[in-house]
Amino acid sequence: MVVVMAPDATEDDLAAVVDLVRVAGGSAFVSRGVSRTIVGLVGDLDDFAALNLGSRPGVQRVMRISVPFKLVSREHHAQRSVVRVGGVPVGPDVLSVIAGPCAVETPEQTLVAARMAKAAGAALLRGGAFKPRTSPYSYQGLGEAGLRILADVRAETGLPVVTEVIDPGHVDLVASYADMLQVGARNMQNFALLQAVGESGRPVLLKRGFSATIEEWLSAAEYIAQRGNLDIVLCERGIRTFEPATRNTLDISAVPVAQSLSHLPVIVDPSHSGGRRDLVLPLTRAAIAVGADGLIIDIHPNPKVALCDGDQALNEADVAELADAIAVLSALMGRTLAVAEPAVVS
Amino acid sequence: MVVVMAPDATEDDLAAVVDLVRVAGGSAFVSRGVSRTIVGLVGDLDDFAALNLGSRPGVQRVMRISVPFKLVSREHHAQRSVVRVGGVPVGPDVLSVIAGPCAVETPEQTLVAARMAKAAGAALLRGGAFKPRTSPYSYQGLGEAGLRILADVRAETGLPVVTEVIDPGHVDLVASYADMLQVGARNMQNFALLQAVGESGRPVLLKRGFSATIEEWLSAAEYIAQRGNLDIVLCERGIRTFEPATRNTLDISAVPVAQSLSHLPVIVDPSHSGGRRDLVLPLTRAAIAVGADGLIIDIHPNPKVALCDGDQALNEADVAELADAIAVLSALMGRTLAVAEPAVVS
Amino acid sequence: MVVVMAPDATEDDLAAVVDLVRVAGGSAFVSRGVSRTIVGLVGDLDDFAALNLGSRPGVQRVMRISVPFKLVSREHHAQRSVVRVGGVPVGPDVLSVIAGPCAVETPEQTLVAARMAKAAGAALLRGGAFKPRTSPYSYQGLGEAGLRILADVRAETGLPVVTEVIDPGHVDLVASYADMLQVGARNMQNFALLQAVGESGRPVLLKRGFSATIEEWLSAAEYIAQRGNLDIVLCERGIRTFEPATRNTLDISAVPVAQSLSHLPVIVDPSHSGGRRDLVLPLTRAAIAVGADGLIIDIHPNPKVALCDGDQALNEADVAELADAIAVLSALMGRTLAVAEPAVVS
Amino acid sequence: MVVVMAPDATEDDLAAVVDLVRVAGGSAFVSRGVSRTIVGLVGDLDDFAALNLGSRPGVQRVMRISVPFKLVSREHHAQRSVVRVGGVPVGPDVLSVIAGPCAVETPEQTLVAARMAKAAGAALLRGGAFKPRTSPYSYQGLGEAGLRILADVRAETGLPVVTEVIDPGHVDLVASYADMLQVGARNMQNFALLQAVGESGRPVLLKRGFSATIEEWLSAAEYIAQRGNLDIVLCERGIRTFEPATRNTLDISAVPVAQSLSHLPVIVDPSHSGGRRDLVLPLTRAAIAVGADGLIIDIHPNPKVALCDGDQALNEADVAELADAIAVLSALMGRTLAVAEPAVVS
Structure with missing residues (x-):
């Protein structure tokens, strides 16, 4: 599962997400990209569901990763890129x-x-x-x-x-x-x-x-x-x-x-x-x-x-x-x- | 090396080739096909050269095999087949x-x-x-x-x-x-x-x-x-x-x-x-x-x-x-x- | 699914099994071995279950094949062979x-x-x-x-x-x-x-x-x-x-x-x-x-x-x-x- | 071919080697390691032989590379390392x-x-x-x-x-x-x-x-x-x-x-x-x-x-x-x- 932070998310927003995941028994790994920050979650998906992460401050989107690639997949971006x-x-x-x-x-x-x-x-x-x-x-x-x-x-x-x-x-x-x-x-x-x-x-x-x-x-x-x-x-x-x-x-x-x-x-x-x-x-x-x-x-x-x-x-x-x-x-x-x-x- | 026998070669012609090869210290393996008989030679090529096999009775051709396939090779049959x-x-x-x-x-x-x-x-x-x-x-x-x-x-x-x-x-x-x-x-x-x-x-x-x-x-x-x-x-x-x-x-x-x-x-x-x-x-x-x-x-x-x-x-x-x-x-x-x-x- | 016929099964027993499978919409392939005859079934397993094949005359055993090998598998013969x-x-x-x-x-x-x-x-x-x-x-x-x-x-x-x-x-x-x-x-x-x-x-x-x-x-x-x-x-x-x-x-x-x-x-x-x-x-x-x-x-x-x-x-x-x-x-x-x-x- | 420079070779020694190789029509690629400098030669080995590189100032050794690895090869270091x-x-x-x-x-x-x-x-x-x-x-x-x-x-x-x-x-x-x-x-x-x-x-x-x-x-x-x-x-x-x-x-x-x-x-x-x-x-x-x-x-x-x-x-x-x-x-x-x-x- 991946949490995509909004471009304007604060460090506190980010820390809150990471803490929630850890309290729920999971691990959270932060990847800071140029344009956005992503938090990768490892642990029990059912536990995470209860956290309702999608509606937390600074969170843009929560995605379940079914394939080990997501941003480049056609499943989530049907039109071929130029x-x-x-x-x-x-x-x-x-x-x-x-x-x-x-x-x-x-x-x-x-x-x-x-x-x-x-x-x-x-x-x-x-x-x-x-x-x-x-x-x-x-x-x-x-x-x-x-x-x-x-x-x-x-x-x-x-x-x-x-x-x-x-x-x-x-x-x-x-x-x-x-x-x-x-x-x-x-x-x-x-x-x-x-x-x-x-x-x-x-x-x-x-x-x-x-x-x-x-x-x-x-x-x-x-x-x-x-x-x-x-x-x-x-x-x-x-x-x-x-x-x-x-x-x-x-x-x-x-x-x-x-x-x-x-x-x-x-x-x-x-x-x-x-x-x-x-x-x-x-x-x-x-x-x-x-x-x-x-x-x-x-x-x-x-x-x-x-x-x-x-x-x-x-x-x-x-x-x-x-x-x-x-x-x-x-x-x-x-x-x-x-x-x-x-x-x-x- | 392969000896291709002529279509009208006799059993004696074949036996003579096999004997010559053995006397020269080599081994001769006979493959009887439908239309022609082939003798495969294993041993020292220089010894075989001295046998002058190409001019023996019943011998159509002697071929040095450089690849493990010959009859299907393009090297010896440049035109593509139909x-x-x-x-x-x-x-x-x-x-x-x-x-x-x-x-x-x-x-x-x-x-x-x-x-x-x-x-x-x-x-x-x-x-x-x-x-x-x-x-x-x-x-x-x-x-x-x-x-x-x-x-x-x-x-x-x-x-x-x-x-x-x-x-x-x-x-x-x-x-x-x-x-x-x-x-x-x-x-x-x-x-x-x-x-x-x-x-x-x-x-x-x-x-x-x-x-x-x-x-x-x-x-x-x-x-x-x-x-x-x-x-x-x-x-x-x-x-x-x-x-x-x-x-x-x-x-x-x-x-x-x-x-x-x-x-x-x-x-x-x-x-x-x-x-x-x-x-x-x-x-x-x-x-x-x-x-x-x-x-x-x-x-x-x-x-x-x-x-x-x-x-x-x-x-x-x-x-x-x-x-x-x-x-x-x-x-x-x-x-x-x-x-x-x-x-x-x- | 495989039906193993008993050694004393008759041709009629065998034909009956084959017919039942076909009527149920499946295909039956007969392999006659030296010591026994096996019928391989292709089709819907649920349909076959209703046939109750295991209790038909001449049938020794019905096996579900989960692996493509059965007789040599250790799953069904735990002791290693000599x-x-x-x-x-x-x-x-x-x-x-x-x-x-x-x-x-x-x-x-x-x-x-x-x-x-x-x-x-x-x-x-x-x-x-x-x-x-x-x-x-x-x-x-x-x-x-x-x-x-x-x-x-x-x-x-x-x-x-x-x-x-x-x-x-x-x-x-x-x-x-x-x-x-x-x-x-x-x-x-x-x-x-x-x-x-x-x-x-x-x-x-x-x-x-x-x-x-x-x-x-x-x-x-x-x-x-x-x-x-x-x-x-x-x-x-x-x-x-x-x-x-x-x-x-x-x-x-x-x-x-x-x-x-x-x-x-x-x-x-x-x-x-x-x-x-x-x-x-x-x-x-x-x-x-x-x-x-x-x-x-x-x-x-x-x-x-x-x-x-x-x-x-x-x-x-x-x-x-x-x-x-x-x-x-x-x-x-x-x-x-x-x-x-x-x-x-x- | 590889020229190994001596630890005390000067920059001028090195440059001289490189020039010689280029004049002979070859290319010379310099690898500066911590403890020594190596010059890799690409070109015609016969031309390089005439340069007598082994006796030039600052050159420790000239090695023909027959394998793409040399320093780790057993061929040149027979005893196994600890x-x-x-x-x-x-x-x-x-x-x-x-x-x-x-x-x-x-x-x-x-x-x-x-x-x-x-x-x-x-x-x-x-x-x-x-x-x-x-x-x-x-x-x-x-x-x-x-x-x-x-x-x-x-x-x-x-x-x-x-x-x-x-x-x-x-x-x-x-x-x-x-x-x-x-x-x-x-x-x-x-x-x-x-x-x-x-x-x-x-x-x-x-x-x-x-x-x-x-x-x-x-x-x-x-x-x-x-x-x-x-x-x-x-x-x-x-x-x-x-x-x-x-x-x-x-x-x-x-x-x-x-x-x-x-x-x-x-x-x-x-x-x-x-x-x-x-x-x-x-x-x-x-x-x-x-x-x-x-x-x-x-x-x-x-x-x-x-x-x-x-x-x-x-x-x-x-x-x-x-x-x-x-x-x-x-x-x-x-x-x-x-x-x-x-x-x-x-």
Whole structure:
């Protein structure tokens, strides 16, 4: 059970609720979000019913939690949401393509990749400045220098920037450059990071952990939402299975399942799920056809020398074919292709 | 290494090859197929090279096996194959839909389901007479009575029949009624059954085991091919993962991966992979868009009373929507919808 | 719901039961076992209750099935069972070791391996004459010639023989040589084979499928039991997971879990689960300590030239260490080491 | 390839190395640890060979990295390590038991649990003050108040304290109370946290991610080691598989596999892997028998009212049986039971 305090509730109102719960033999856990405070109750629901909490001073609403996620659930918010990223919509009526290099390496590489992304139909630029790598000996990214490159390329191309943050201590820095913060698969249950991006004021791209159930994924989104940030886009990027032919197994069913459980937009990463360049195009088509709200795709001017995940990056020759597939299939699914606005407000 | 004997090779030719291999310190295993005999060699390849087996009497060809499947591999047969089932083609230029009830229950239920299947765009009728069930207390199917119903419905509707066989001892019986024999996921490594259907003279629908790698799936197809039967259609139907939201996880990437490794047609089962009626349509769209050569879909006139897998069967209301999606997407992928011929030769 | 007919029930008794069920709107599926006939009911339990089936002529018992396995469940048979194999007990008070070569290759290799097995503390000899292999180009076993070698080695060493059967059509042949029939992991849901070994009159070693849940494994055992054969030993041999360091992941918890759900003995295969010689000894110790009723271990006089799974076979030098560990740990767990009787009755 | 700089290397020495690598066409990534600086090289190894980096000023050693972990690998440090936690050794000759409540709830509950832990043979006290929970509505722990309770109970019982840290920003706080910092399964690839605990000066208990391969687990340990902290204990706690009977599947083979690849101690968590009280004892026996260096076990005075994971906590009655099993099996494996020193230096 969750007690949502009103925006104007006082500390005394809050303390009164907590005391009542404890007297009734329960435990009360207070989560202070940016815009509102929530009290989670653990204990016997029947005892709490007698407290009549809904009519106490400062209490806005009392909700029974039947699922471990509530704010992001469709059950309580039937209409599917639109998230705006630097002016670009992501949601049910559009198809929003994010593309760019896995890692930002140089200004030139990033600019060329951004132009390729635009040619492929992308409205948003991706690029990693901080890279979470399994081995400490792998390339870890350029850090702030990479963020500056992304900002420069945004100025040049008009594409808003999506980039990953891996440390709660970097959230302010990354948010000062980026239009959207990405939480990667390995960090999906890094709760400190989820809370930090929840307070950042920036839309968040939440990748599914490679072994997370859909329920755990939505619960992770709930951590962000609880801090008052509902501008969340979910991204399916493949799960870990026994099959060695692909890096991960794209769980294509997760798109309609997550859309039926949550009002948040759901996009697909055909590059990291397959880990193979030859699969990007067929998986892109499958993602659009299954009903995804967007895509995030690796592109590199010269995949052979890429410092990160070159095996899966599309090159110049692939981009035209990709653009065609995206245009035709999005139309078929009744979606218009999202485009970056001429004058970007980032 | 494999020695393929010529069709007119004598027993002496065969014995000579086997002896040579043994003298060279290797082992020779003879597989007698319907149309040809193959000798598998185990041992030191360098020793075998000296034997000059390719020029021995009765030897047609000597092949080094780099993959555990050869006859079904695309490496040695670049052009994708077309398999004909009761006159209906399954292959690269068409989209072939198989539909019908999970289990044959009554003549009426089967006939109504077959008409629904036709309305959905199906060219082939599926229906189980012998059902492999996890529990011995679950419905096991009507047996031969079910096969007779299927044959009657074929006569009425013109749809060739695809039905499962679960026991090598039933292959002749089932083949006398059916146009195509289905080997189910649980039997994908039932080698006695694979060999029996390989000798049946009927095309085979080989479902992927729910925990089989793509390589193991193709190796299972090779068992059928080795008996001289290359009329094999592969069917991806979901793999077992940790995700509980769906019955299995449809491995949509397996379609292009299997098509790149094998020349055999690859179809998708959107009903068993998801196990949910609401997912059949989106997964059907995804399957066509990813490049599948066909679909196999559960349909039931009244899913609520189905004796088997009612949760995933489409009903009358779903069929029109399915037909639309199939028509539009197959055209987009450059495929014509396969249709049953007016006068069926079964 | 299941109706168990009395051994002396007539066909008319049976037909009467079936008719009653159908009139009540349900379906009745008849399974004729060797020793008794069972009628499985599908439909509304409340309707069936009114039929008062338990008091009809020829009906022995009516059981509500809450789990998909009943005859093998501990819920209805609290005492753990002892299965005797050629006079050797497998069950709660002993530790029974089965050892021998993965595949029977020659009389000499098999005899030497059997003597090594005995030295390691084994009471039963394993050895494959029919091998289920993923690729049709792998070594498939010697067939009946291998069975004859096993019988000869049994005569020489006194060790009863455990060997695999992969084809329902071979069950009589294999049963004529072997003391126990093994159903391998790939065949765990080969229902025709399960029913055939259920009618064989021989004890059965049922390996867990590498992707089978414990419930599915027990349901497979139920197929055997339903044919009147309760002499079943379950064998955990590793499940398929994402971890590549071992061939399979030994699910050590499955031993106490299966023992809590079923009265059947449960043994462990430390050779196939790890697939690595260096893991056989630690996994053997873990298996005994967790409470396993026995072990099945690969042994080969010269693993480097083994035709099958040489990487995991123990050699002469390993055997002494294994014998020590088995002796010490079985004593600690309050079990005596099972031994083959001097005069074997096979 | 990795260049390890000498402790007295200057910034100029470092810059010279980086320049050389770049001129040779490679990339150089500098990791500054507490005690030493490491330069990771990406590019063509043959080009780097010509640079003769090993003899440059300030360079201590040049290592080719064949595995993604080096400092924790056994290949380069053959002798297994002993880690000391508040004076208690964890390593090859002892068996070290960590026990206590999943979550610290009250001073009384923690003290009683600590006494139970001691009775069970534990030398170290576990207890969570910061809890990583899948749902934001679950109990999140007492925070610093919980740490104070743990410190008080340590003073009372002499047991050094092991507790989890989930936020890099809390590391200093937690390290000021705890003797060992635990990194939980969900945070195994939270690289910011790994680096923070690497700099904390406290020994670290690194739980395996529930979907991490052994190689990824050791790579995560390498992140800690790279910051100059080699006092790391690895903890296997079950992996995610398809089997629903247990919360996770204890990968018992991971113990000998990790010990063969790394010199670090490896312990087992029989409570979280099974998630069932009835499995704790058999899994504890299996863990000791397979060769684990220790155990971490959930204990609660009254599991029914536990705020966290009560289903798996041992109660008073279980503890005596656990103590017996631990004493007997550790002796059998040639290990003495580690004990907390009378006067604890924390």
